[in-house]
Amino acid sequence: MPSGPVNLERSTRLPAVFFGHGSPQNALGGNRYTDAWRDFGAQYRPRAILMISAHWYAAGTRVTASARPRTNHDFVSFKGPVSSFEYPAPGDVALARRVRELLAPIPVALDERWGYDHGAWNVLANAYPDADVPVVELSLDRTRPPQFHYDLAARLAPLRDEGVLIVGSGNVIHNIEIMRTDWGAEPAGWEQRFNDDLRARLECGDHAGLIAYERLGRDAQLAIPTPDHYLPFLSVLGLQRSDERPDVFVDGDRTGGLGMLSVAMR
Amino acid sequence: MTAWRAAVERGLEELERCFDDALDAALPNPVALIFSDLPLAYQGKRDLVFAMDLLNEGENECALIAGLVRDRLRDEPGSDVAHMTREAWYYLRTSIDPTWQFDAGEPSLPAALAYLAIVLRERPPAGERAALLGRLRSDAGTLTTRL
Numbered sequence: 001m002p003s004g005p006v007n008l009e010r011s012t013r014l015p016a017v018f019f020g021h022g023s024p025q026n027a028l029g030g031n032r033y034t035d036a037w038r039d040f041g042a043q044y045r046p047r048a049i050l051m052i053s054a055h056w057y058a059a060g061t062r063v064t065a066s067a068r069p070r071t072n073h074d075f076v077s078f079k080g081p082v083s084s085f086e087y088p089a090p091g092d093v094a095l096a097r098r099v100r101e102l103l104a105p106i107p108v109a110l111d112e113r114w115g116y117d118h119g120a121w122n123v124l125a126n127a128y129p130d131a132d133v134p135v136v137e138l139s140l141d142r143t144r145p146p147q148f149h150y151d152l153a154a155r156l157a158p159l160r161d162e163g164v165l166i167v168g169s170g171n172v173i174h175n176i177e178i179m180r181t182d183w184g185a186e187p188a189g190w191e192q193r194f195n196d197d198l199r200a201r202l203e204c205g206d207h208a209g210l211i212a213y214e215r216l217g218r219d220a221q222l223a224i225p226t227p228d229h230y231l232p233f234l235s236v237l238g239l240q241r242s243d244e245r246p247d248v249f250v251d252g253d254r255t256g257g258l259g260m261l262s263v264a265m266r
Numbered sequence: 267m268t269a270w271r272a273a274v275e276r277g278l279e280e281l282e283r284c285f286d287d288a289l290d291a292a293l294p295n296p297v298a299l300i301f302s303d304l305p306l307a308y309q310g311k312r313d314l315v316f317a318m319d320l321l322n323e324g325e326n327e328c329a330l331i332a333g334l335v336r337d338r339l340r341d342e343p344g345s346d347v348a349h350m351t352r353e354a355w356y357y358l359r360t361s362i363d364p365t366w367q368f369d370a371g372e373p374s375l376p377a378a379l380a381y382l383a384i385v386l387r388e389r390p391p392a393g394e395r396a397a398l399l400g401r402l403r404s405d406a407g408t409l410t411t412r413l
Contacts, residue, residue: 059334142331142353143338145346177364214349226353 014046014160015266016239018168018232019123020250021054022260024075024082027122033260034126036250040264041127047163048092048134050099050156052236053119054170054229061152062109062139065096069135070115087121092134095164099138102155114139119169119232133165140231146211149231153238166239168232172198173223173259187253194219195251195259202246202263207237223259233263240265270376271339273406277379278308278336281329284386285311288320308333315386324361325385328354328378335375351375358382362395377402 019037026034055074056062069091073083093110100108116124120137140149159166173191187195197216201209211234213220224230240246244265251261267275289311293301306314312333316326331354335347355373358381380402384390390398 059337143334143345143347143350145349177360214352225356227349 012161012163014044014163014165015244015264016160016166016168016236017262017264018170018236019127019262020171020260021119021123021169022171022254022258024078024085024118024122027082027085027087027118027125029126031254033250033252033254033262036262037123037126038129040249040262041129044165046133046165048095048136048165049089049124049128050095050159050164050166051116051120051124051135051137052140052153052166052168052232053117053137054140054174054232055117055119056114056137056139057142057228058139059141059143060109060139061103061106061141062111062114063096063099064091064112064114064135064137065093065110066091066112066115067093069137071121072115072117074117082118082122085121085125087116087125087131089116089124089128089131089133089135092136095134095136095159098159098162099136099156102158103152106152111139123167123169140228142228146213146227146231146234150207150211150234150238153235157239157241160239166236168236170229170232171259172230172233172261173253173257174229175222175225175257177225178222178257179255187256190219190222191253191257191259194223195253195261199248199251199261202237202248205240207240210234210237236263236265267343271343273376274332274336274339274379277376277383278332280383281332281379281386282308282311284383285315288315288386289318292318292320320386321382322361324357324359325382327357328361329382331357332375332379354378358399362392362399371400371403374403374406377406380406 017040020033022033029038067090071086073085096110100110114137116135116137120135124135156166173194197219198210209216213224213230247264247266249262249264253259289301309330312326312329315321321329331350335350338345338347352373354375355378358378359369377399381399384398
């Protein structure tokens with residue numbers, strides 16, 4: 001693990017990282033997950049960030065292409081400071097065009113309307129609190145299967161050598177119904193089993209098994225009732241290179257039904 | 267075209283007719299506006315029906331995804347849409363009963379579409395909806411999984 005900020009003139013490859021983002025309230029920090037995100041951010045100074053967030057789950061592949069993306073408050077159930085939270089990082093239109101170039105011939109729409117959703121800003125507010133690193137968001141295409149997202153991300157790998165930190169933001173376990181029912185409970189047996197199984201597959205490089213999560217049985221069905229929060233994890237898997245190990249730098253669950261595992265490929 | 271895909275196409279056509287009827291009944295009808303002339307198409311009508319509270323969130327999400335399945339298969343007939351079918355079913359089930367996790371049956375998009383059409387036309391009581399969806403899934407038989 002790098003011990004301090006990476007000097008891009010010396011080492012040009014940045015990690016690919018997945019953050020288990022949890023609630024929008026995490027933007028305000030103050031827990032062991034947000035502390036870990038902050039410590040991660042302190043180690044790297046990218047020229048830009050490409051964010052793949054669970055909360056931009058669109059019918060097609062889109063990329064933000066405005067100079068000043070707005071902060072989206074894309075939730076209704078959280079009041080207080082996060083409902084007016086602002087993350088004023090600039091956009092990077094040139095990076096958006098570079099993403100489109102790398103993904104061709106897959107059609108990629110340049111989107112001037114979408115801003116930073118809470119999957120993006122609640123982790124970046126901790127990892128890069130000064131909001132001075134340009135950010136571009138890439139949507140998930142809800143009409144495409146898991147393998148598509150893994151393969152698509154792999155095509156973005158050159159960006160890691162161009163000073164771009166590629167970030168996936170979601171949750172490997174995300175069952176809102178159970179979270180609401182059993183708020184604050186210890187993780188259930190199925191959740192612990194699924195998390196252990198996922199980590200074992202991650203450690204031994206079983207990407208095929210993780211992509212085909214729908215065939216992993218009932219525990220997986222409970223952990224991933226819809227693909228949106230899991231797909232950014234597959235994107236980061238797709239970016240792992242053969243000389244890299246998955247570094248799980250924080251893991252756990254505060255609420256039941258919400259796995260907070262974060263992992264960096266480095 | 268597979269039997270499954272034909273059933274989805276038919277289900278969406280019927281559901282769009284239900285959208286038309288529901289909107290005709292609910293929208294104001296000024297002389298200068300002929301509603302059926304508006305170029306709304308399936309997803310635009312669904313948006314309006316949802317905005318007017320004639321579908322709940324889970325029902326609306328299911329109807330949205332079903333329309334995306336049709337678009338995907340029209341663009342690329344061999345596409346994998348199994349994940350979308352499961353997702354549509356998840357949203358529909360949770361719109362009725364949050365304990366959907368304990369339903370071990372296979373998702374059925376044709377049954378989901380038939381269910382939505384009945385909900386719009388007949389507004390069955392909340393307590394009868396889980397049984398209705400279960401019956402429709404049984405009726406769909408071999409169309410439950412994609413052929």
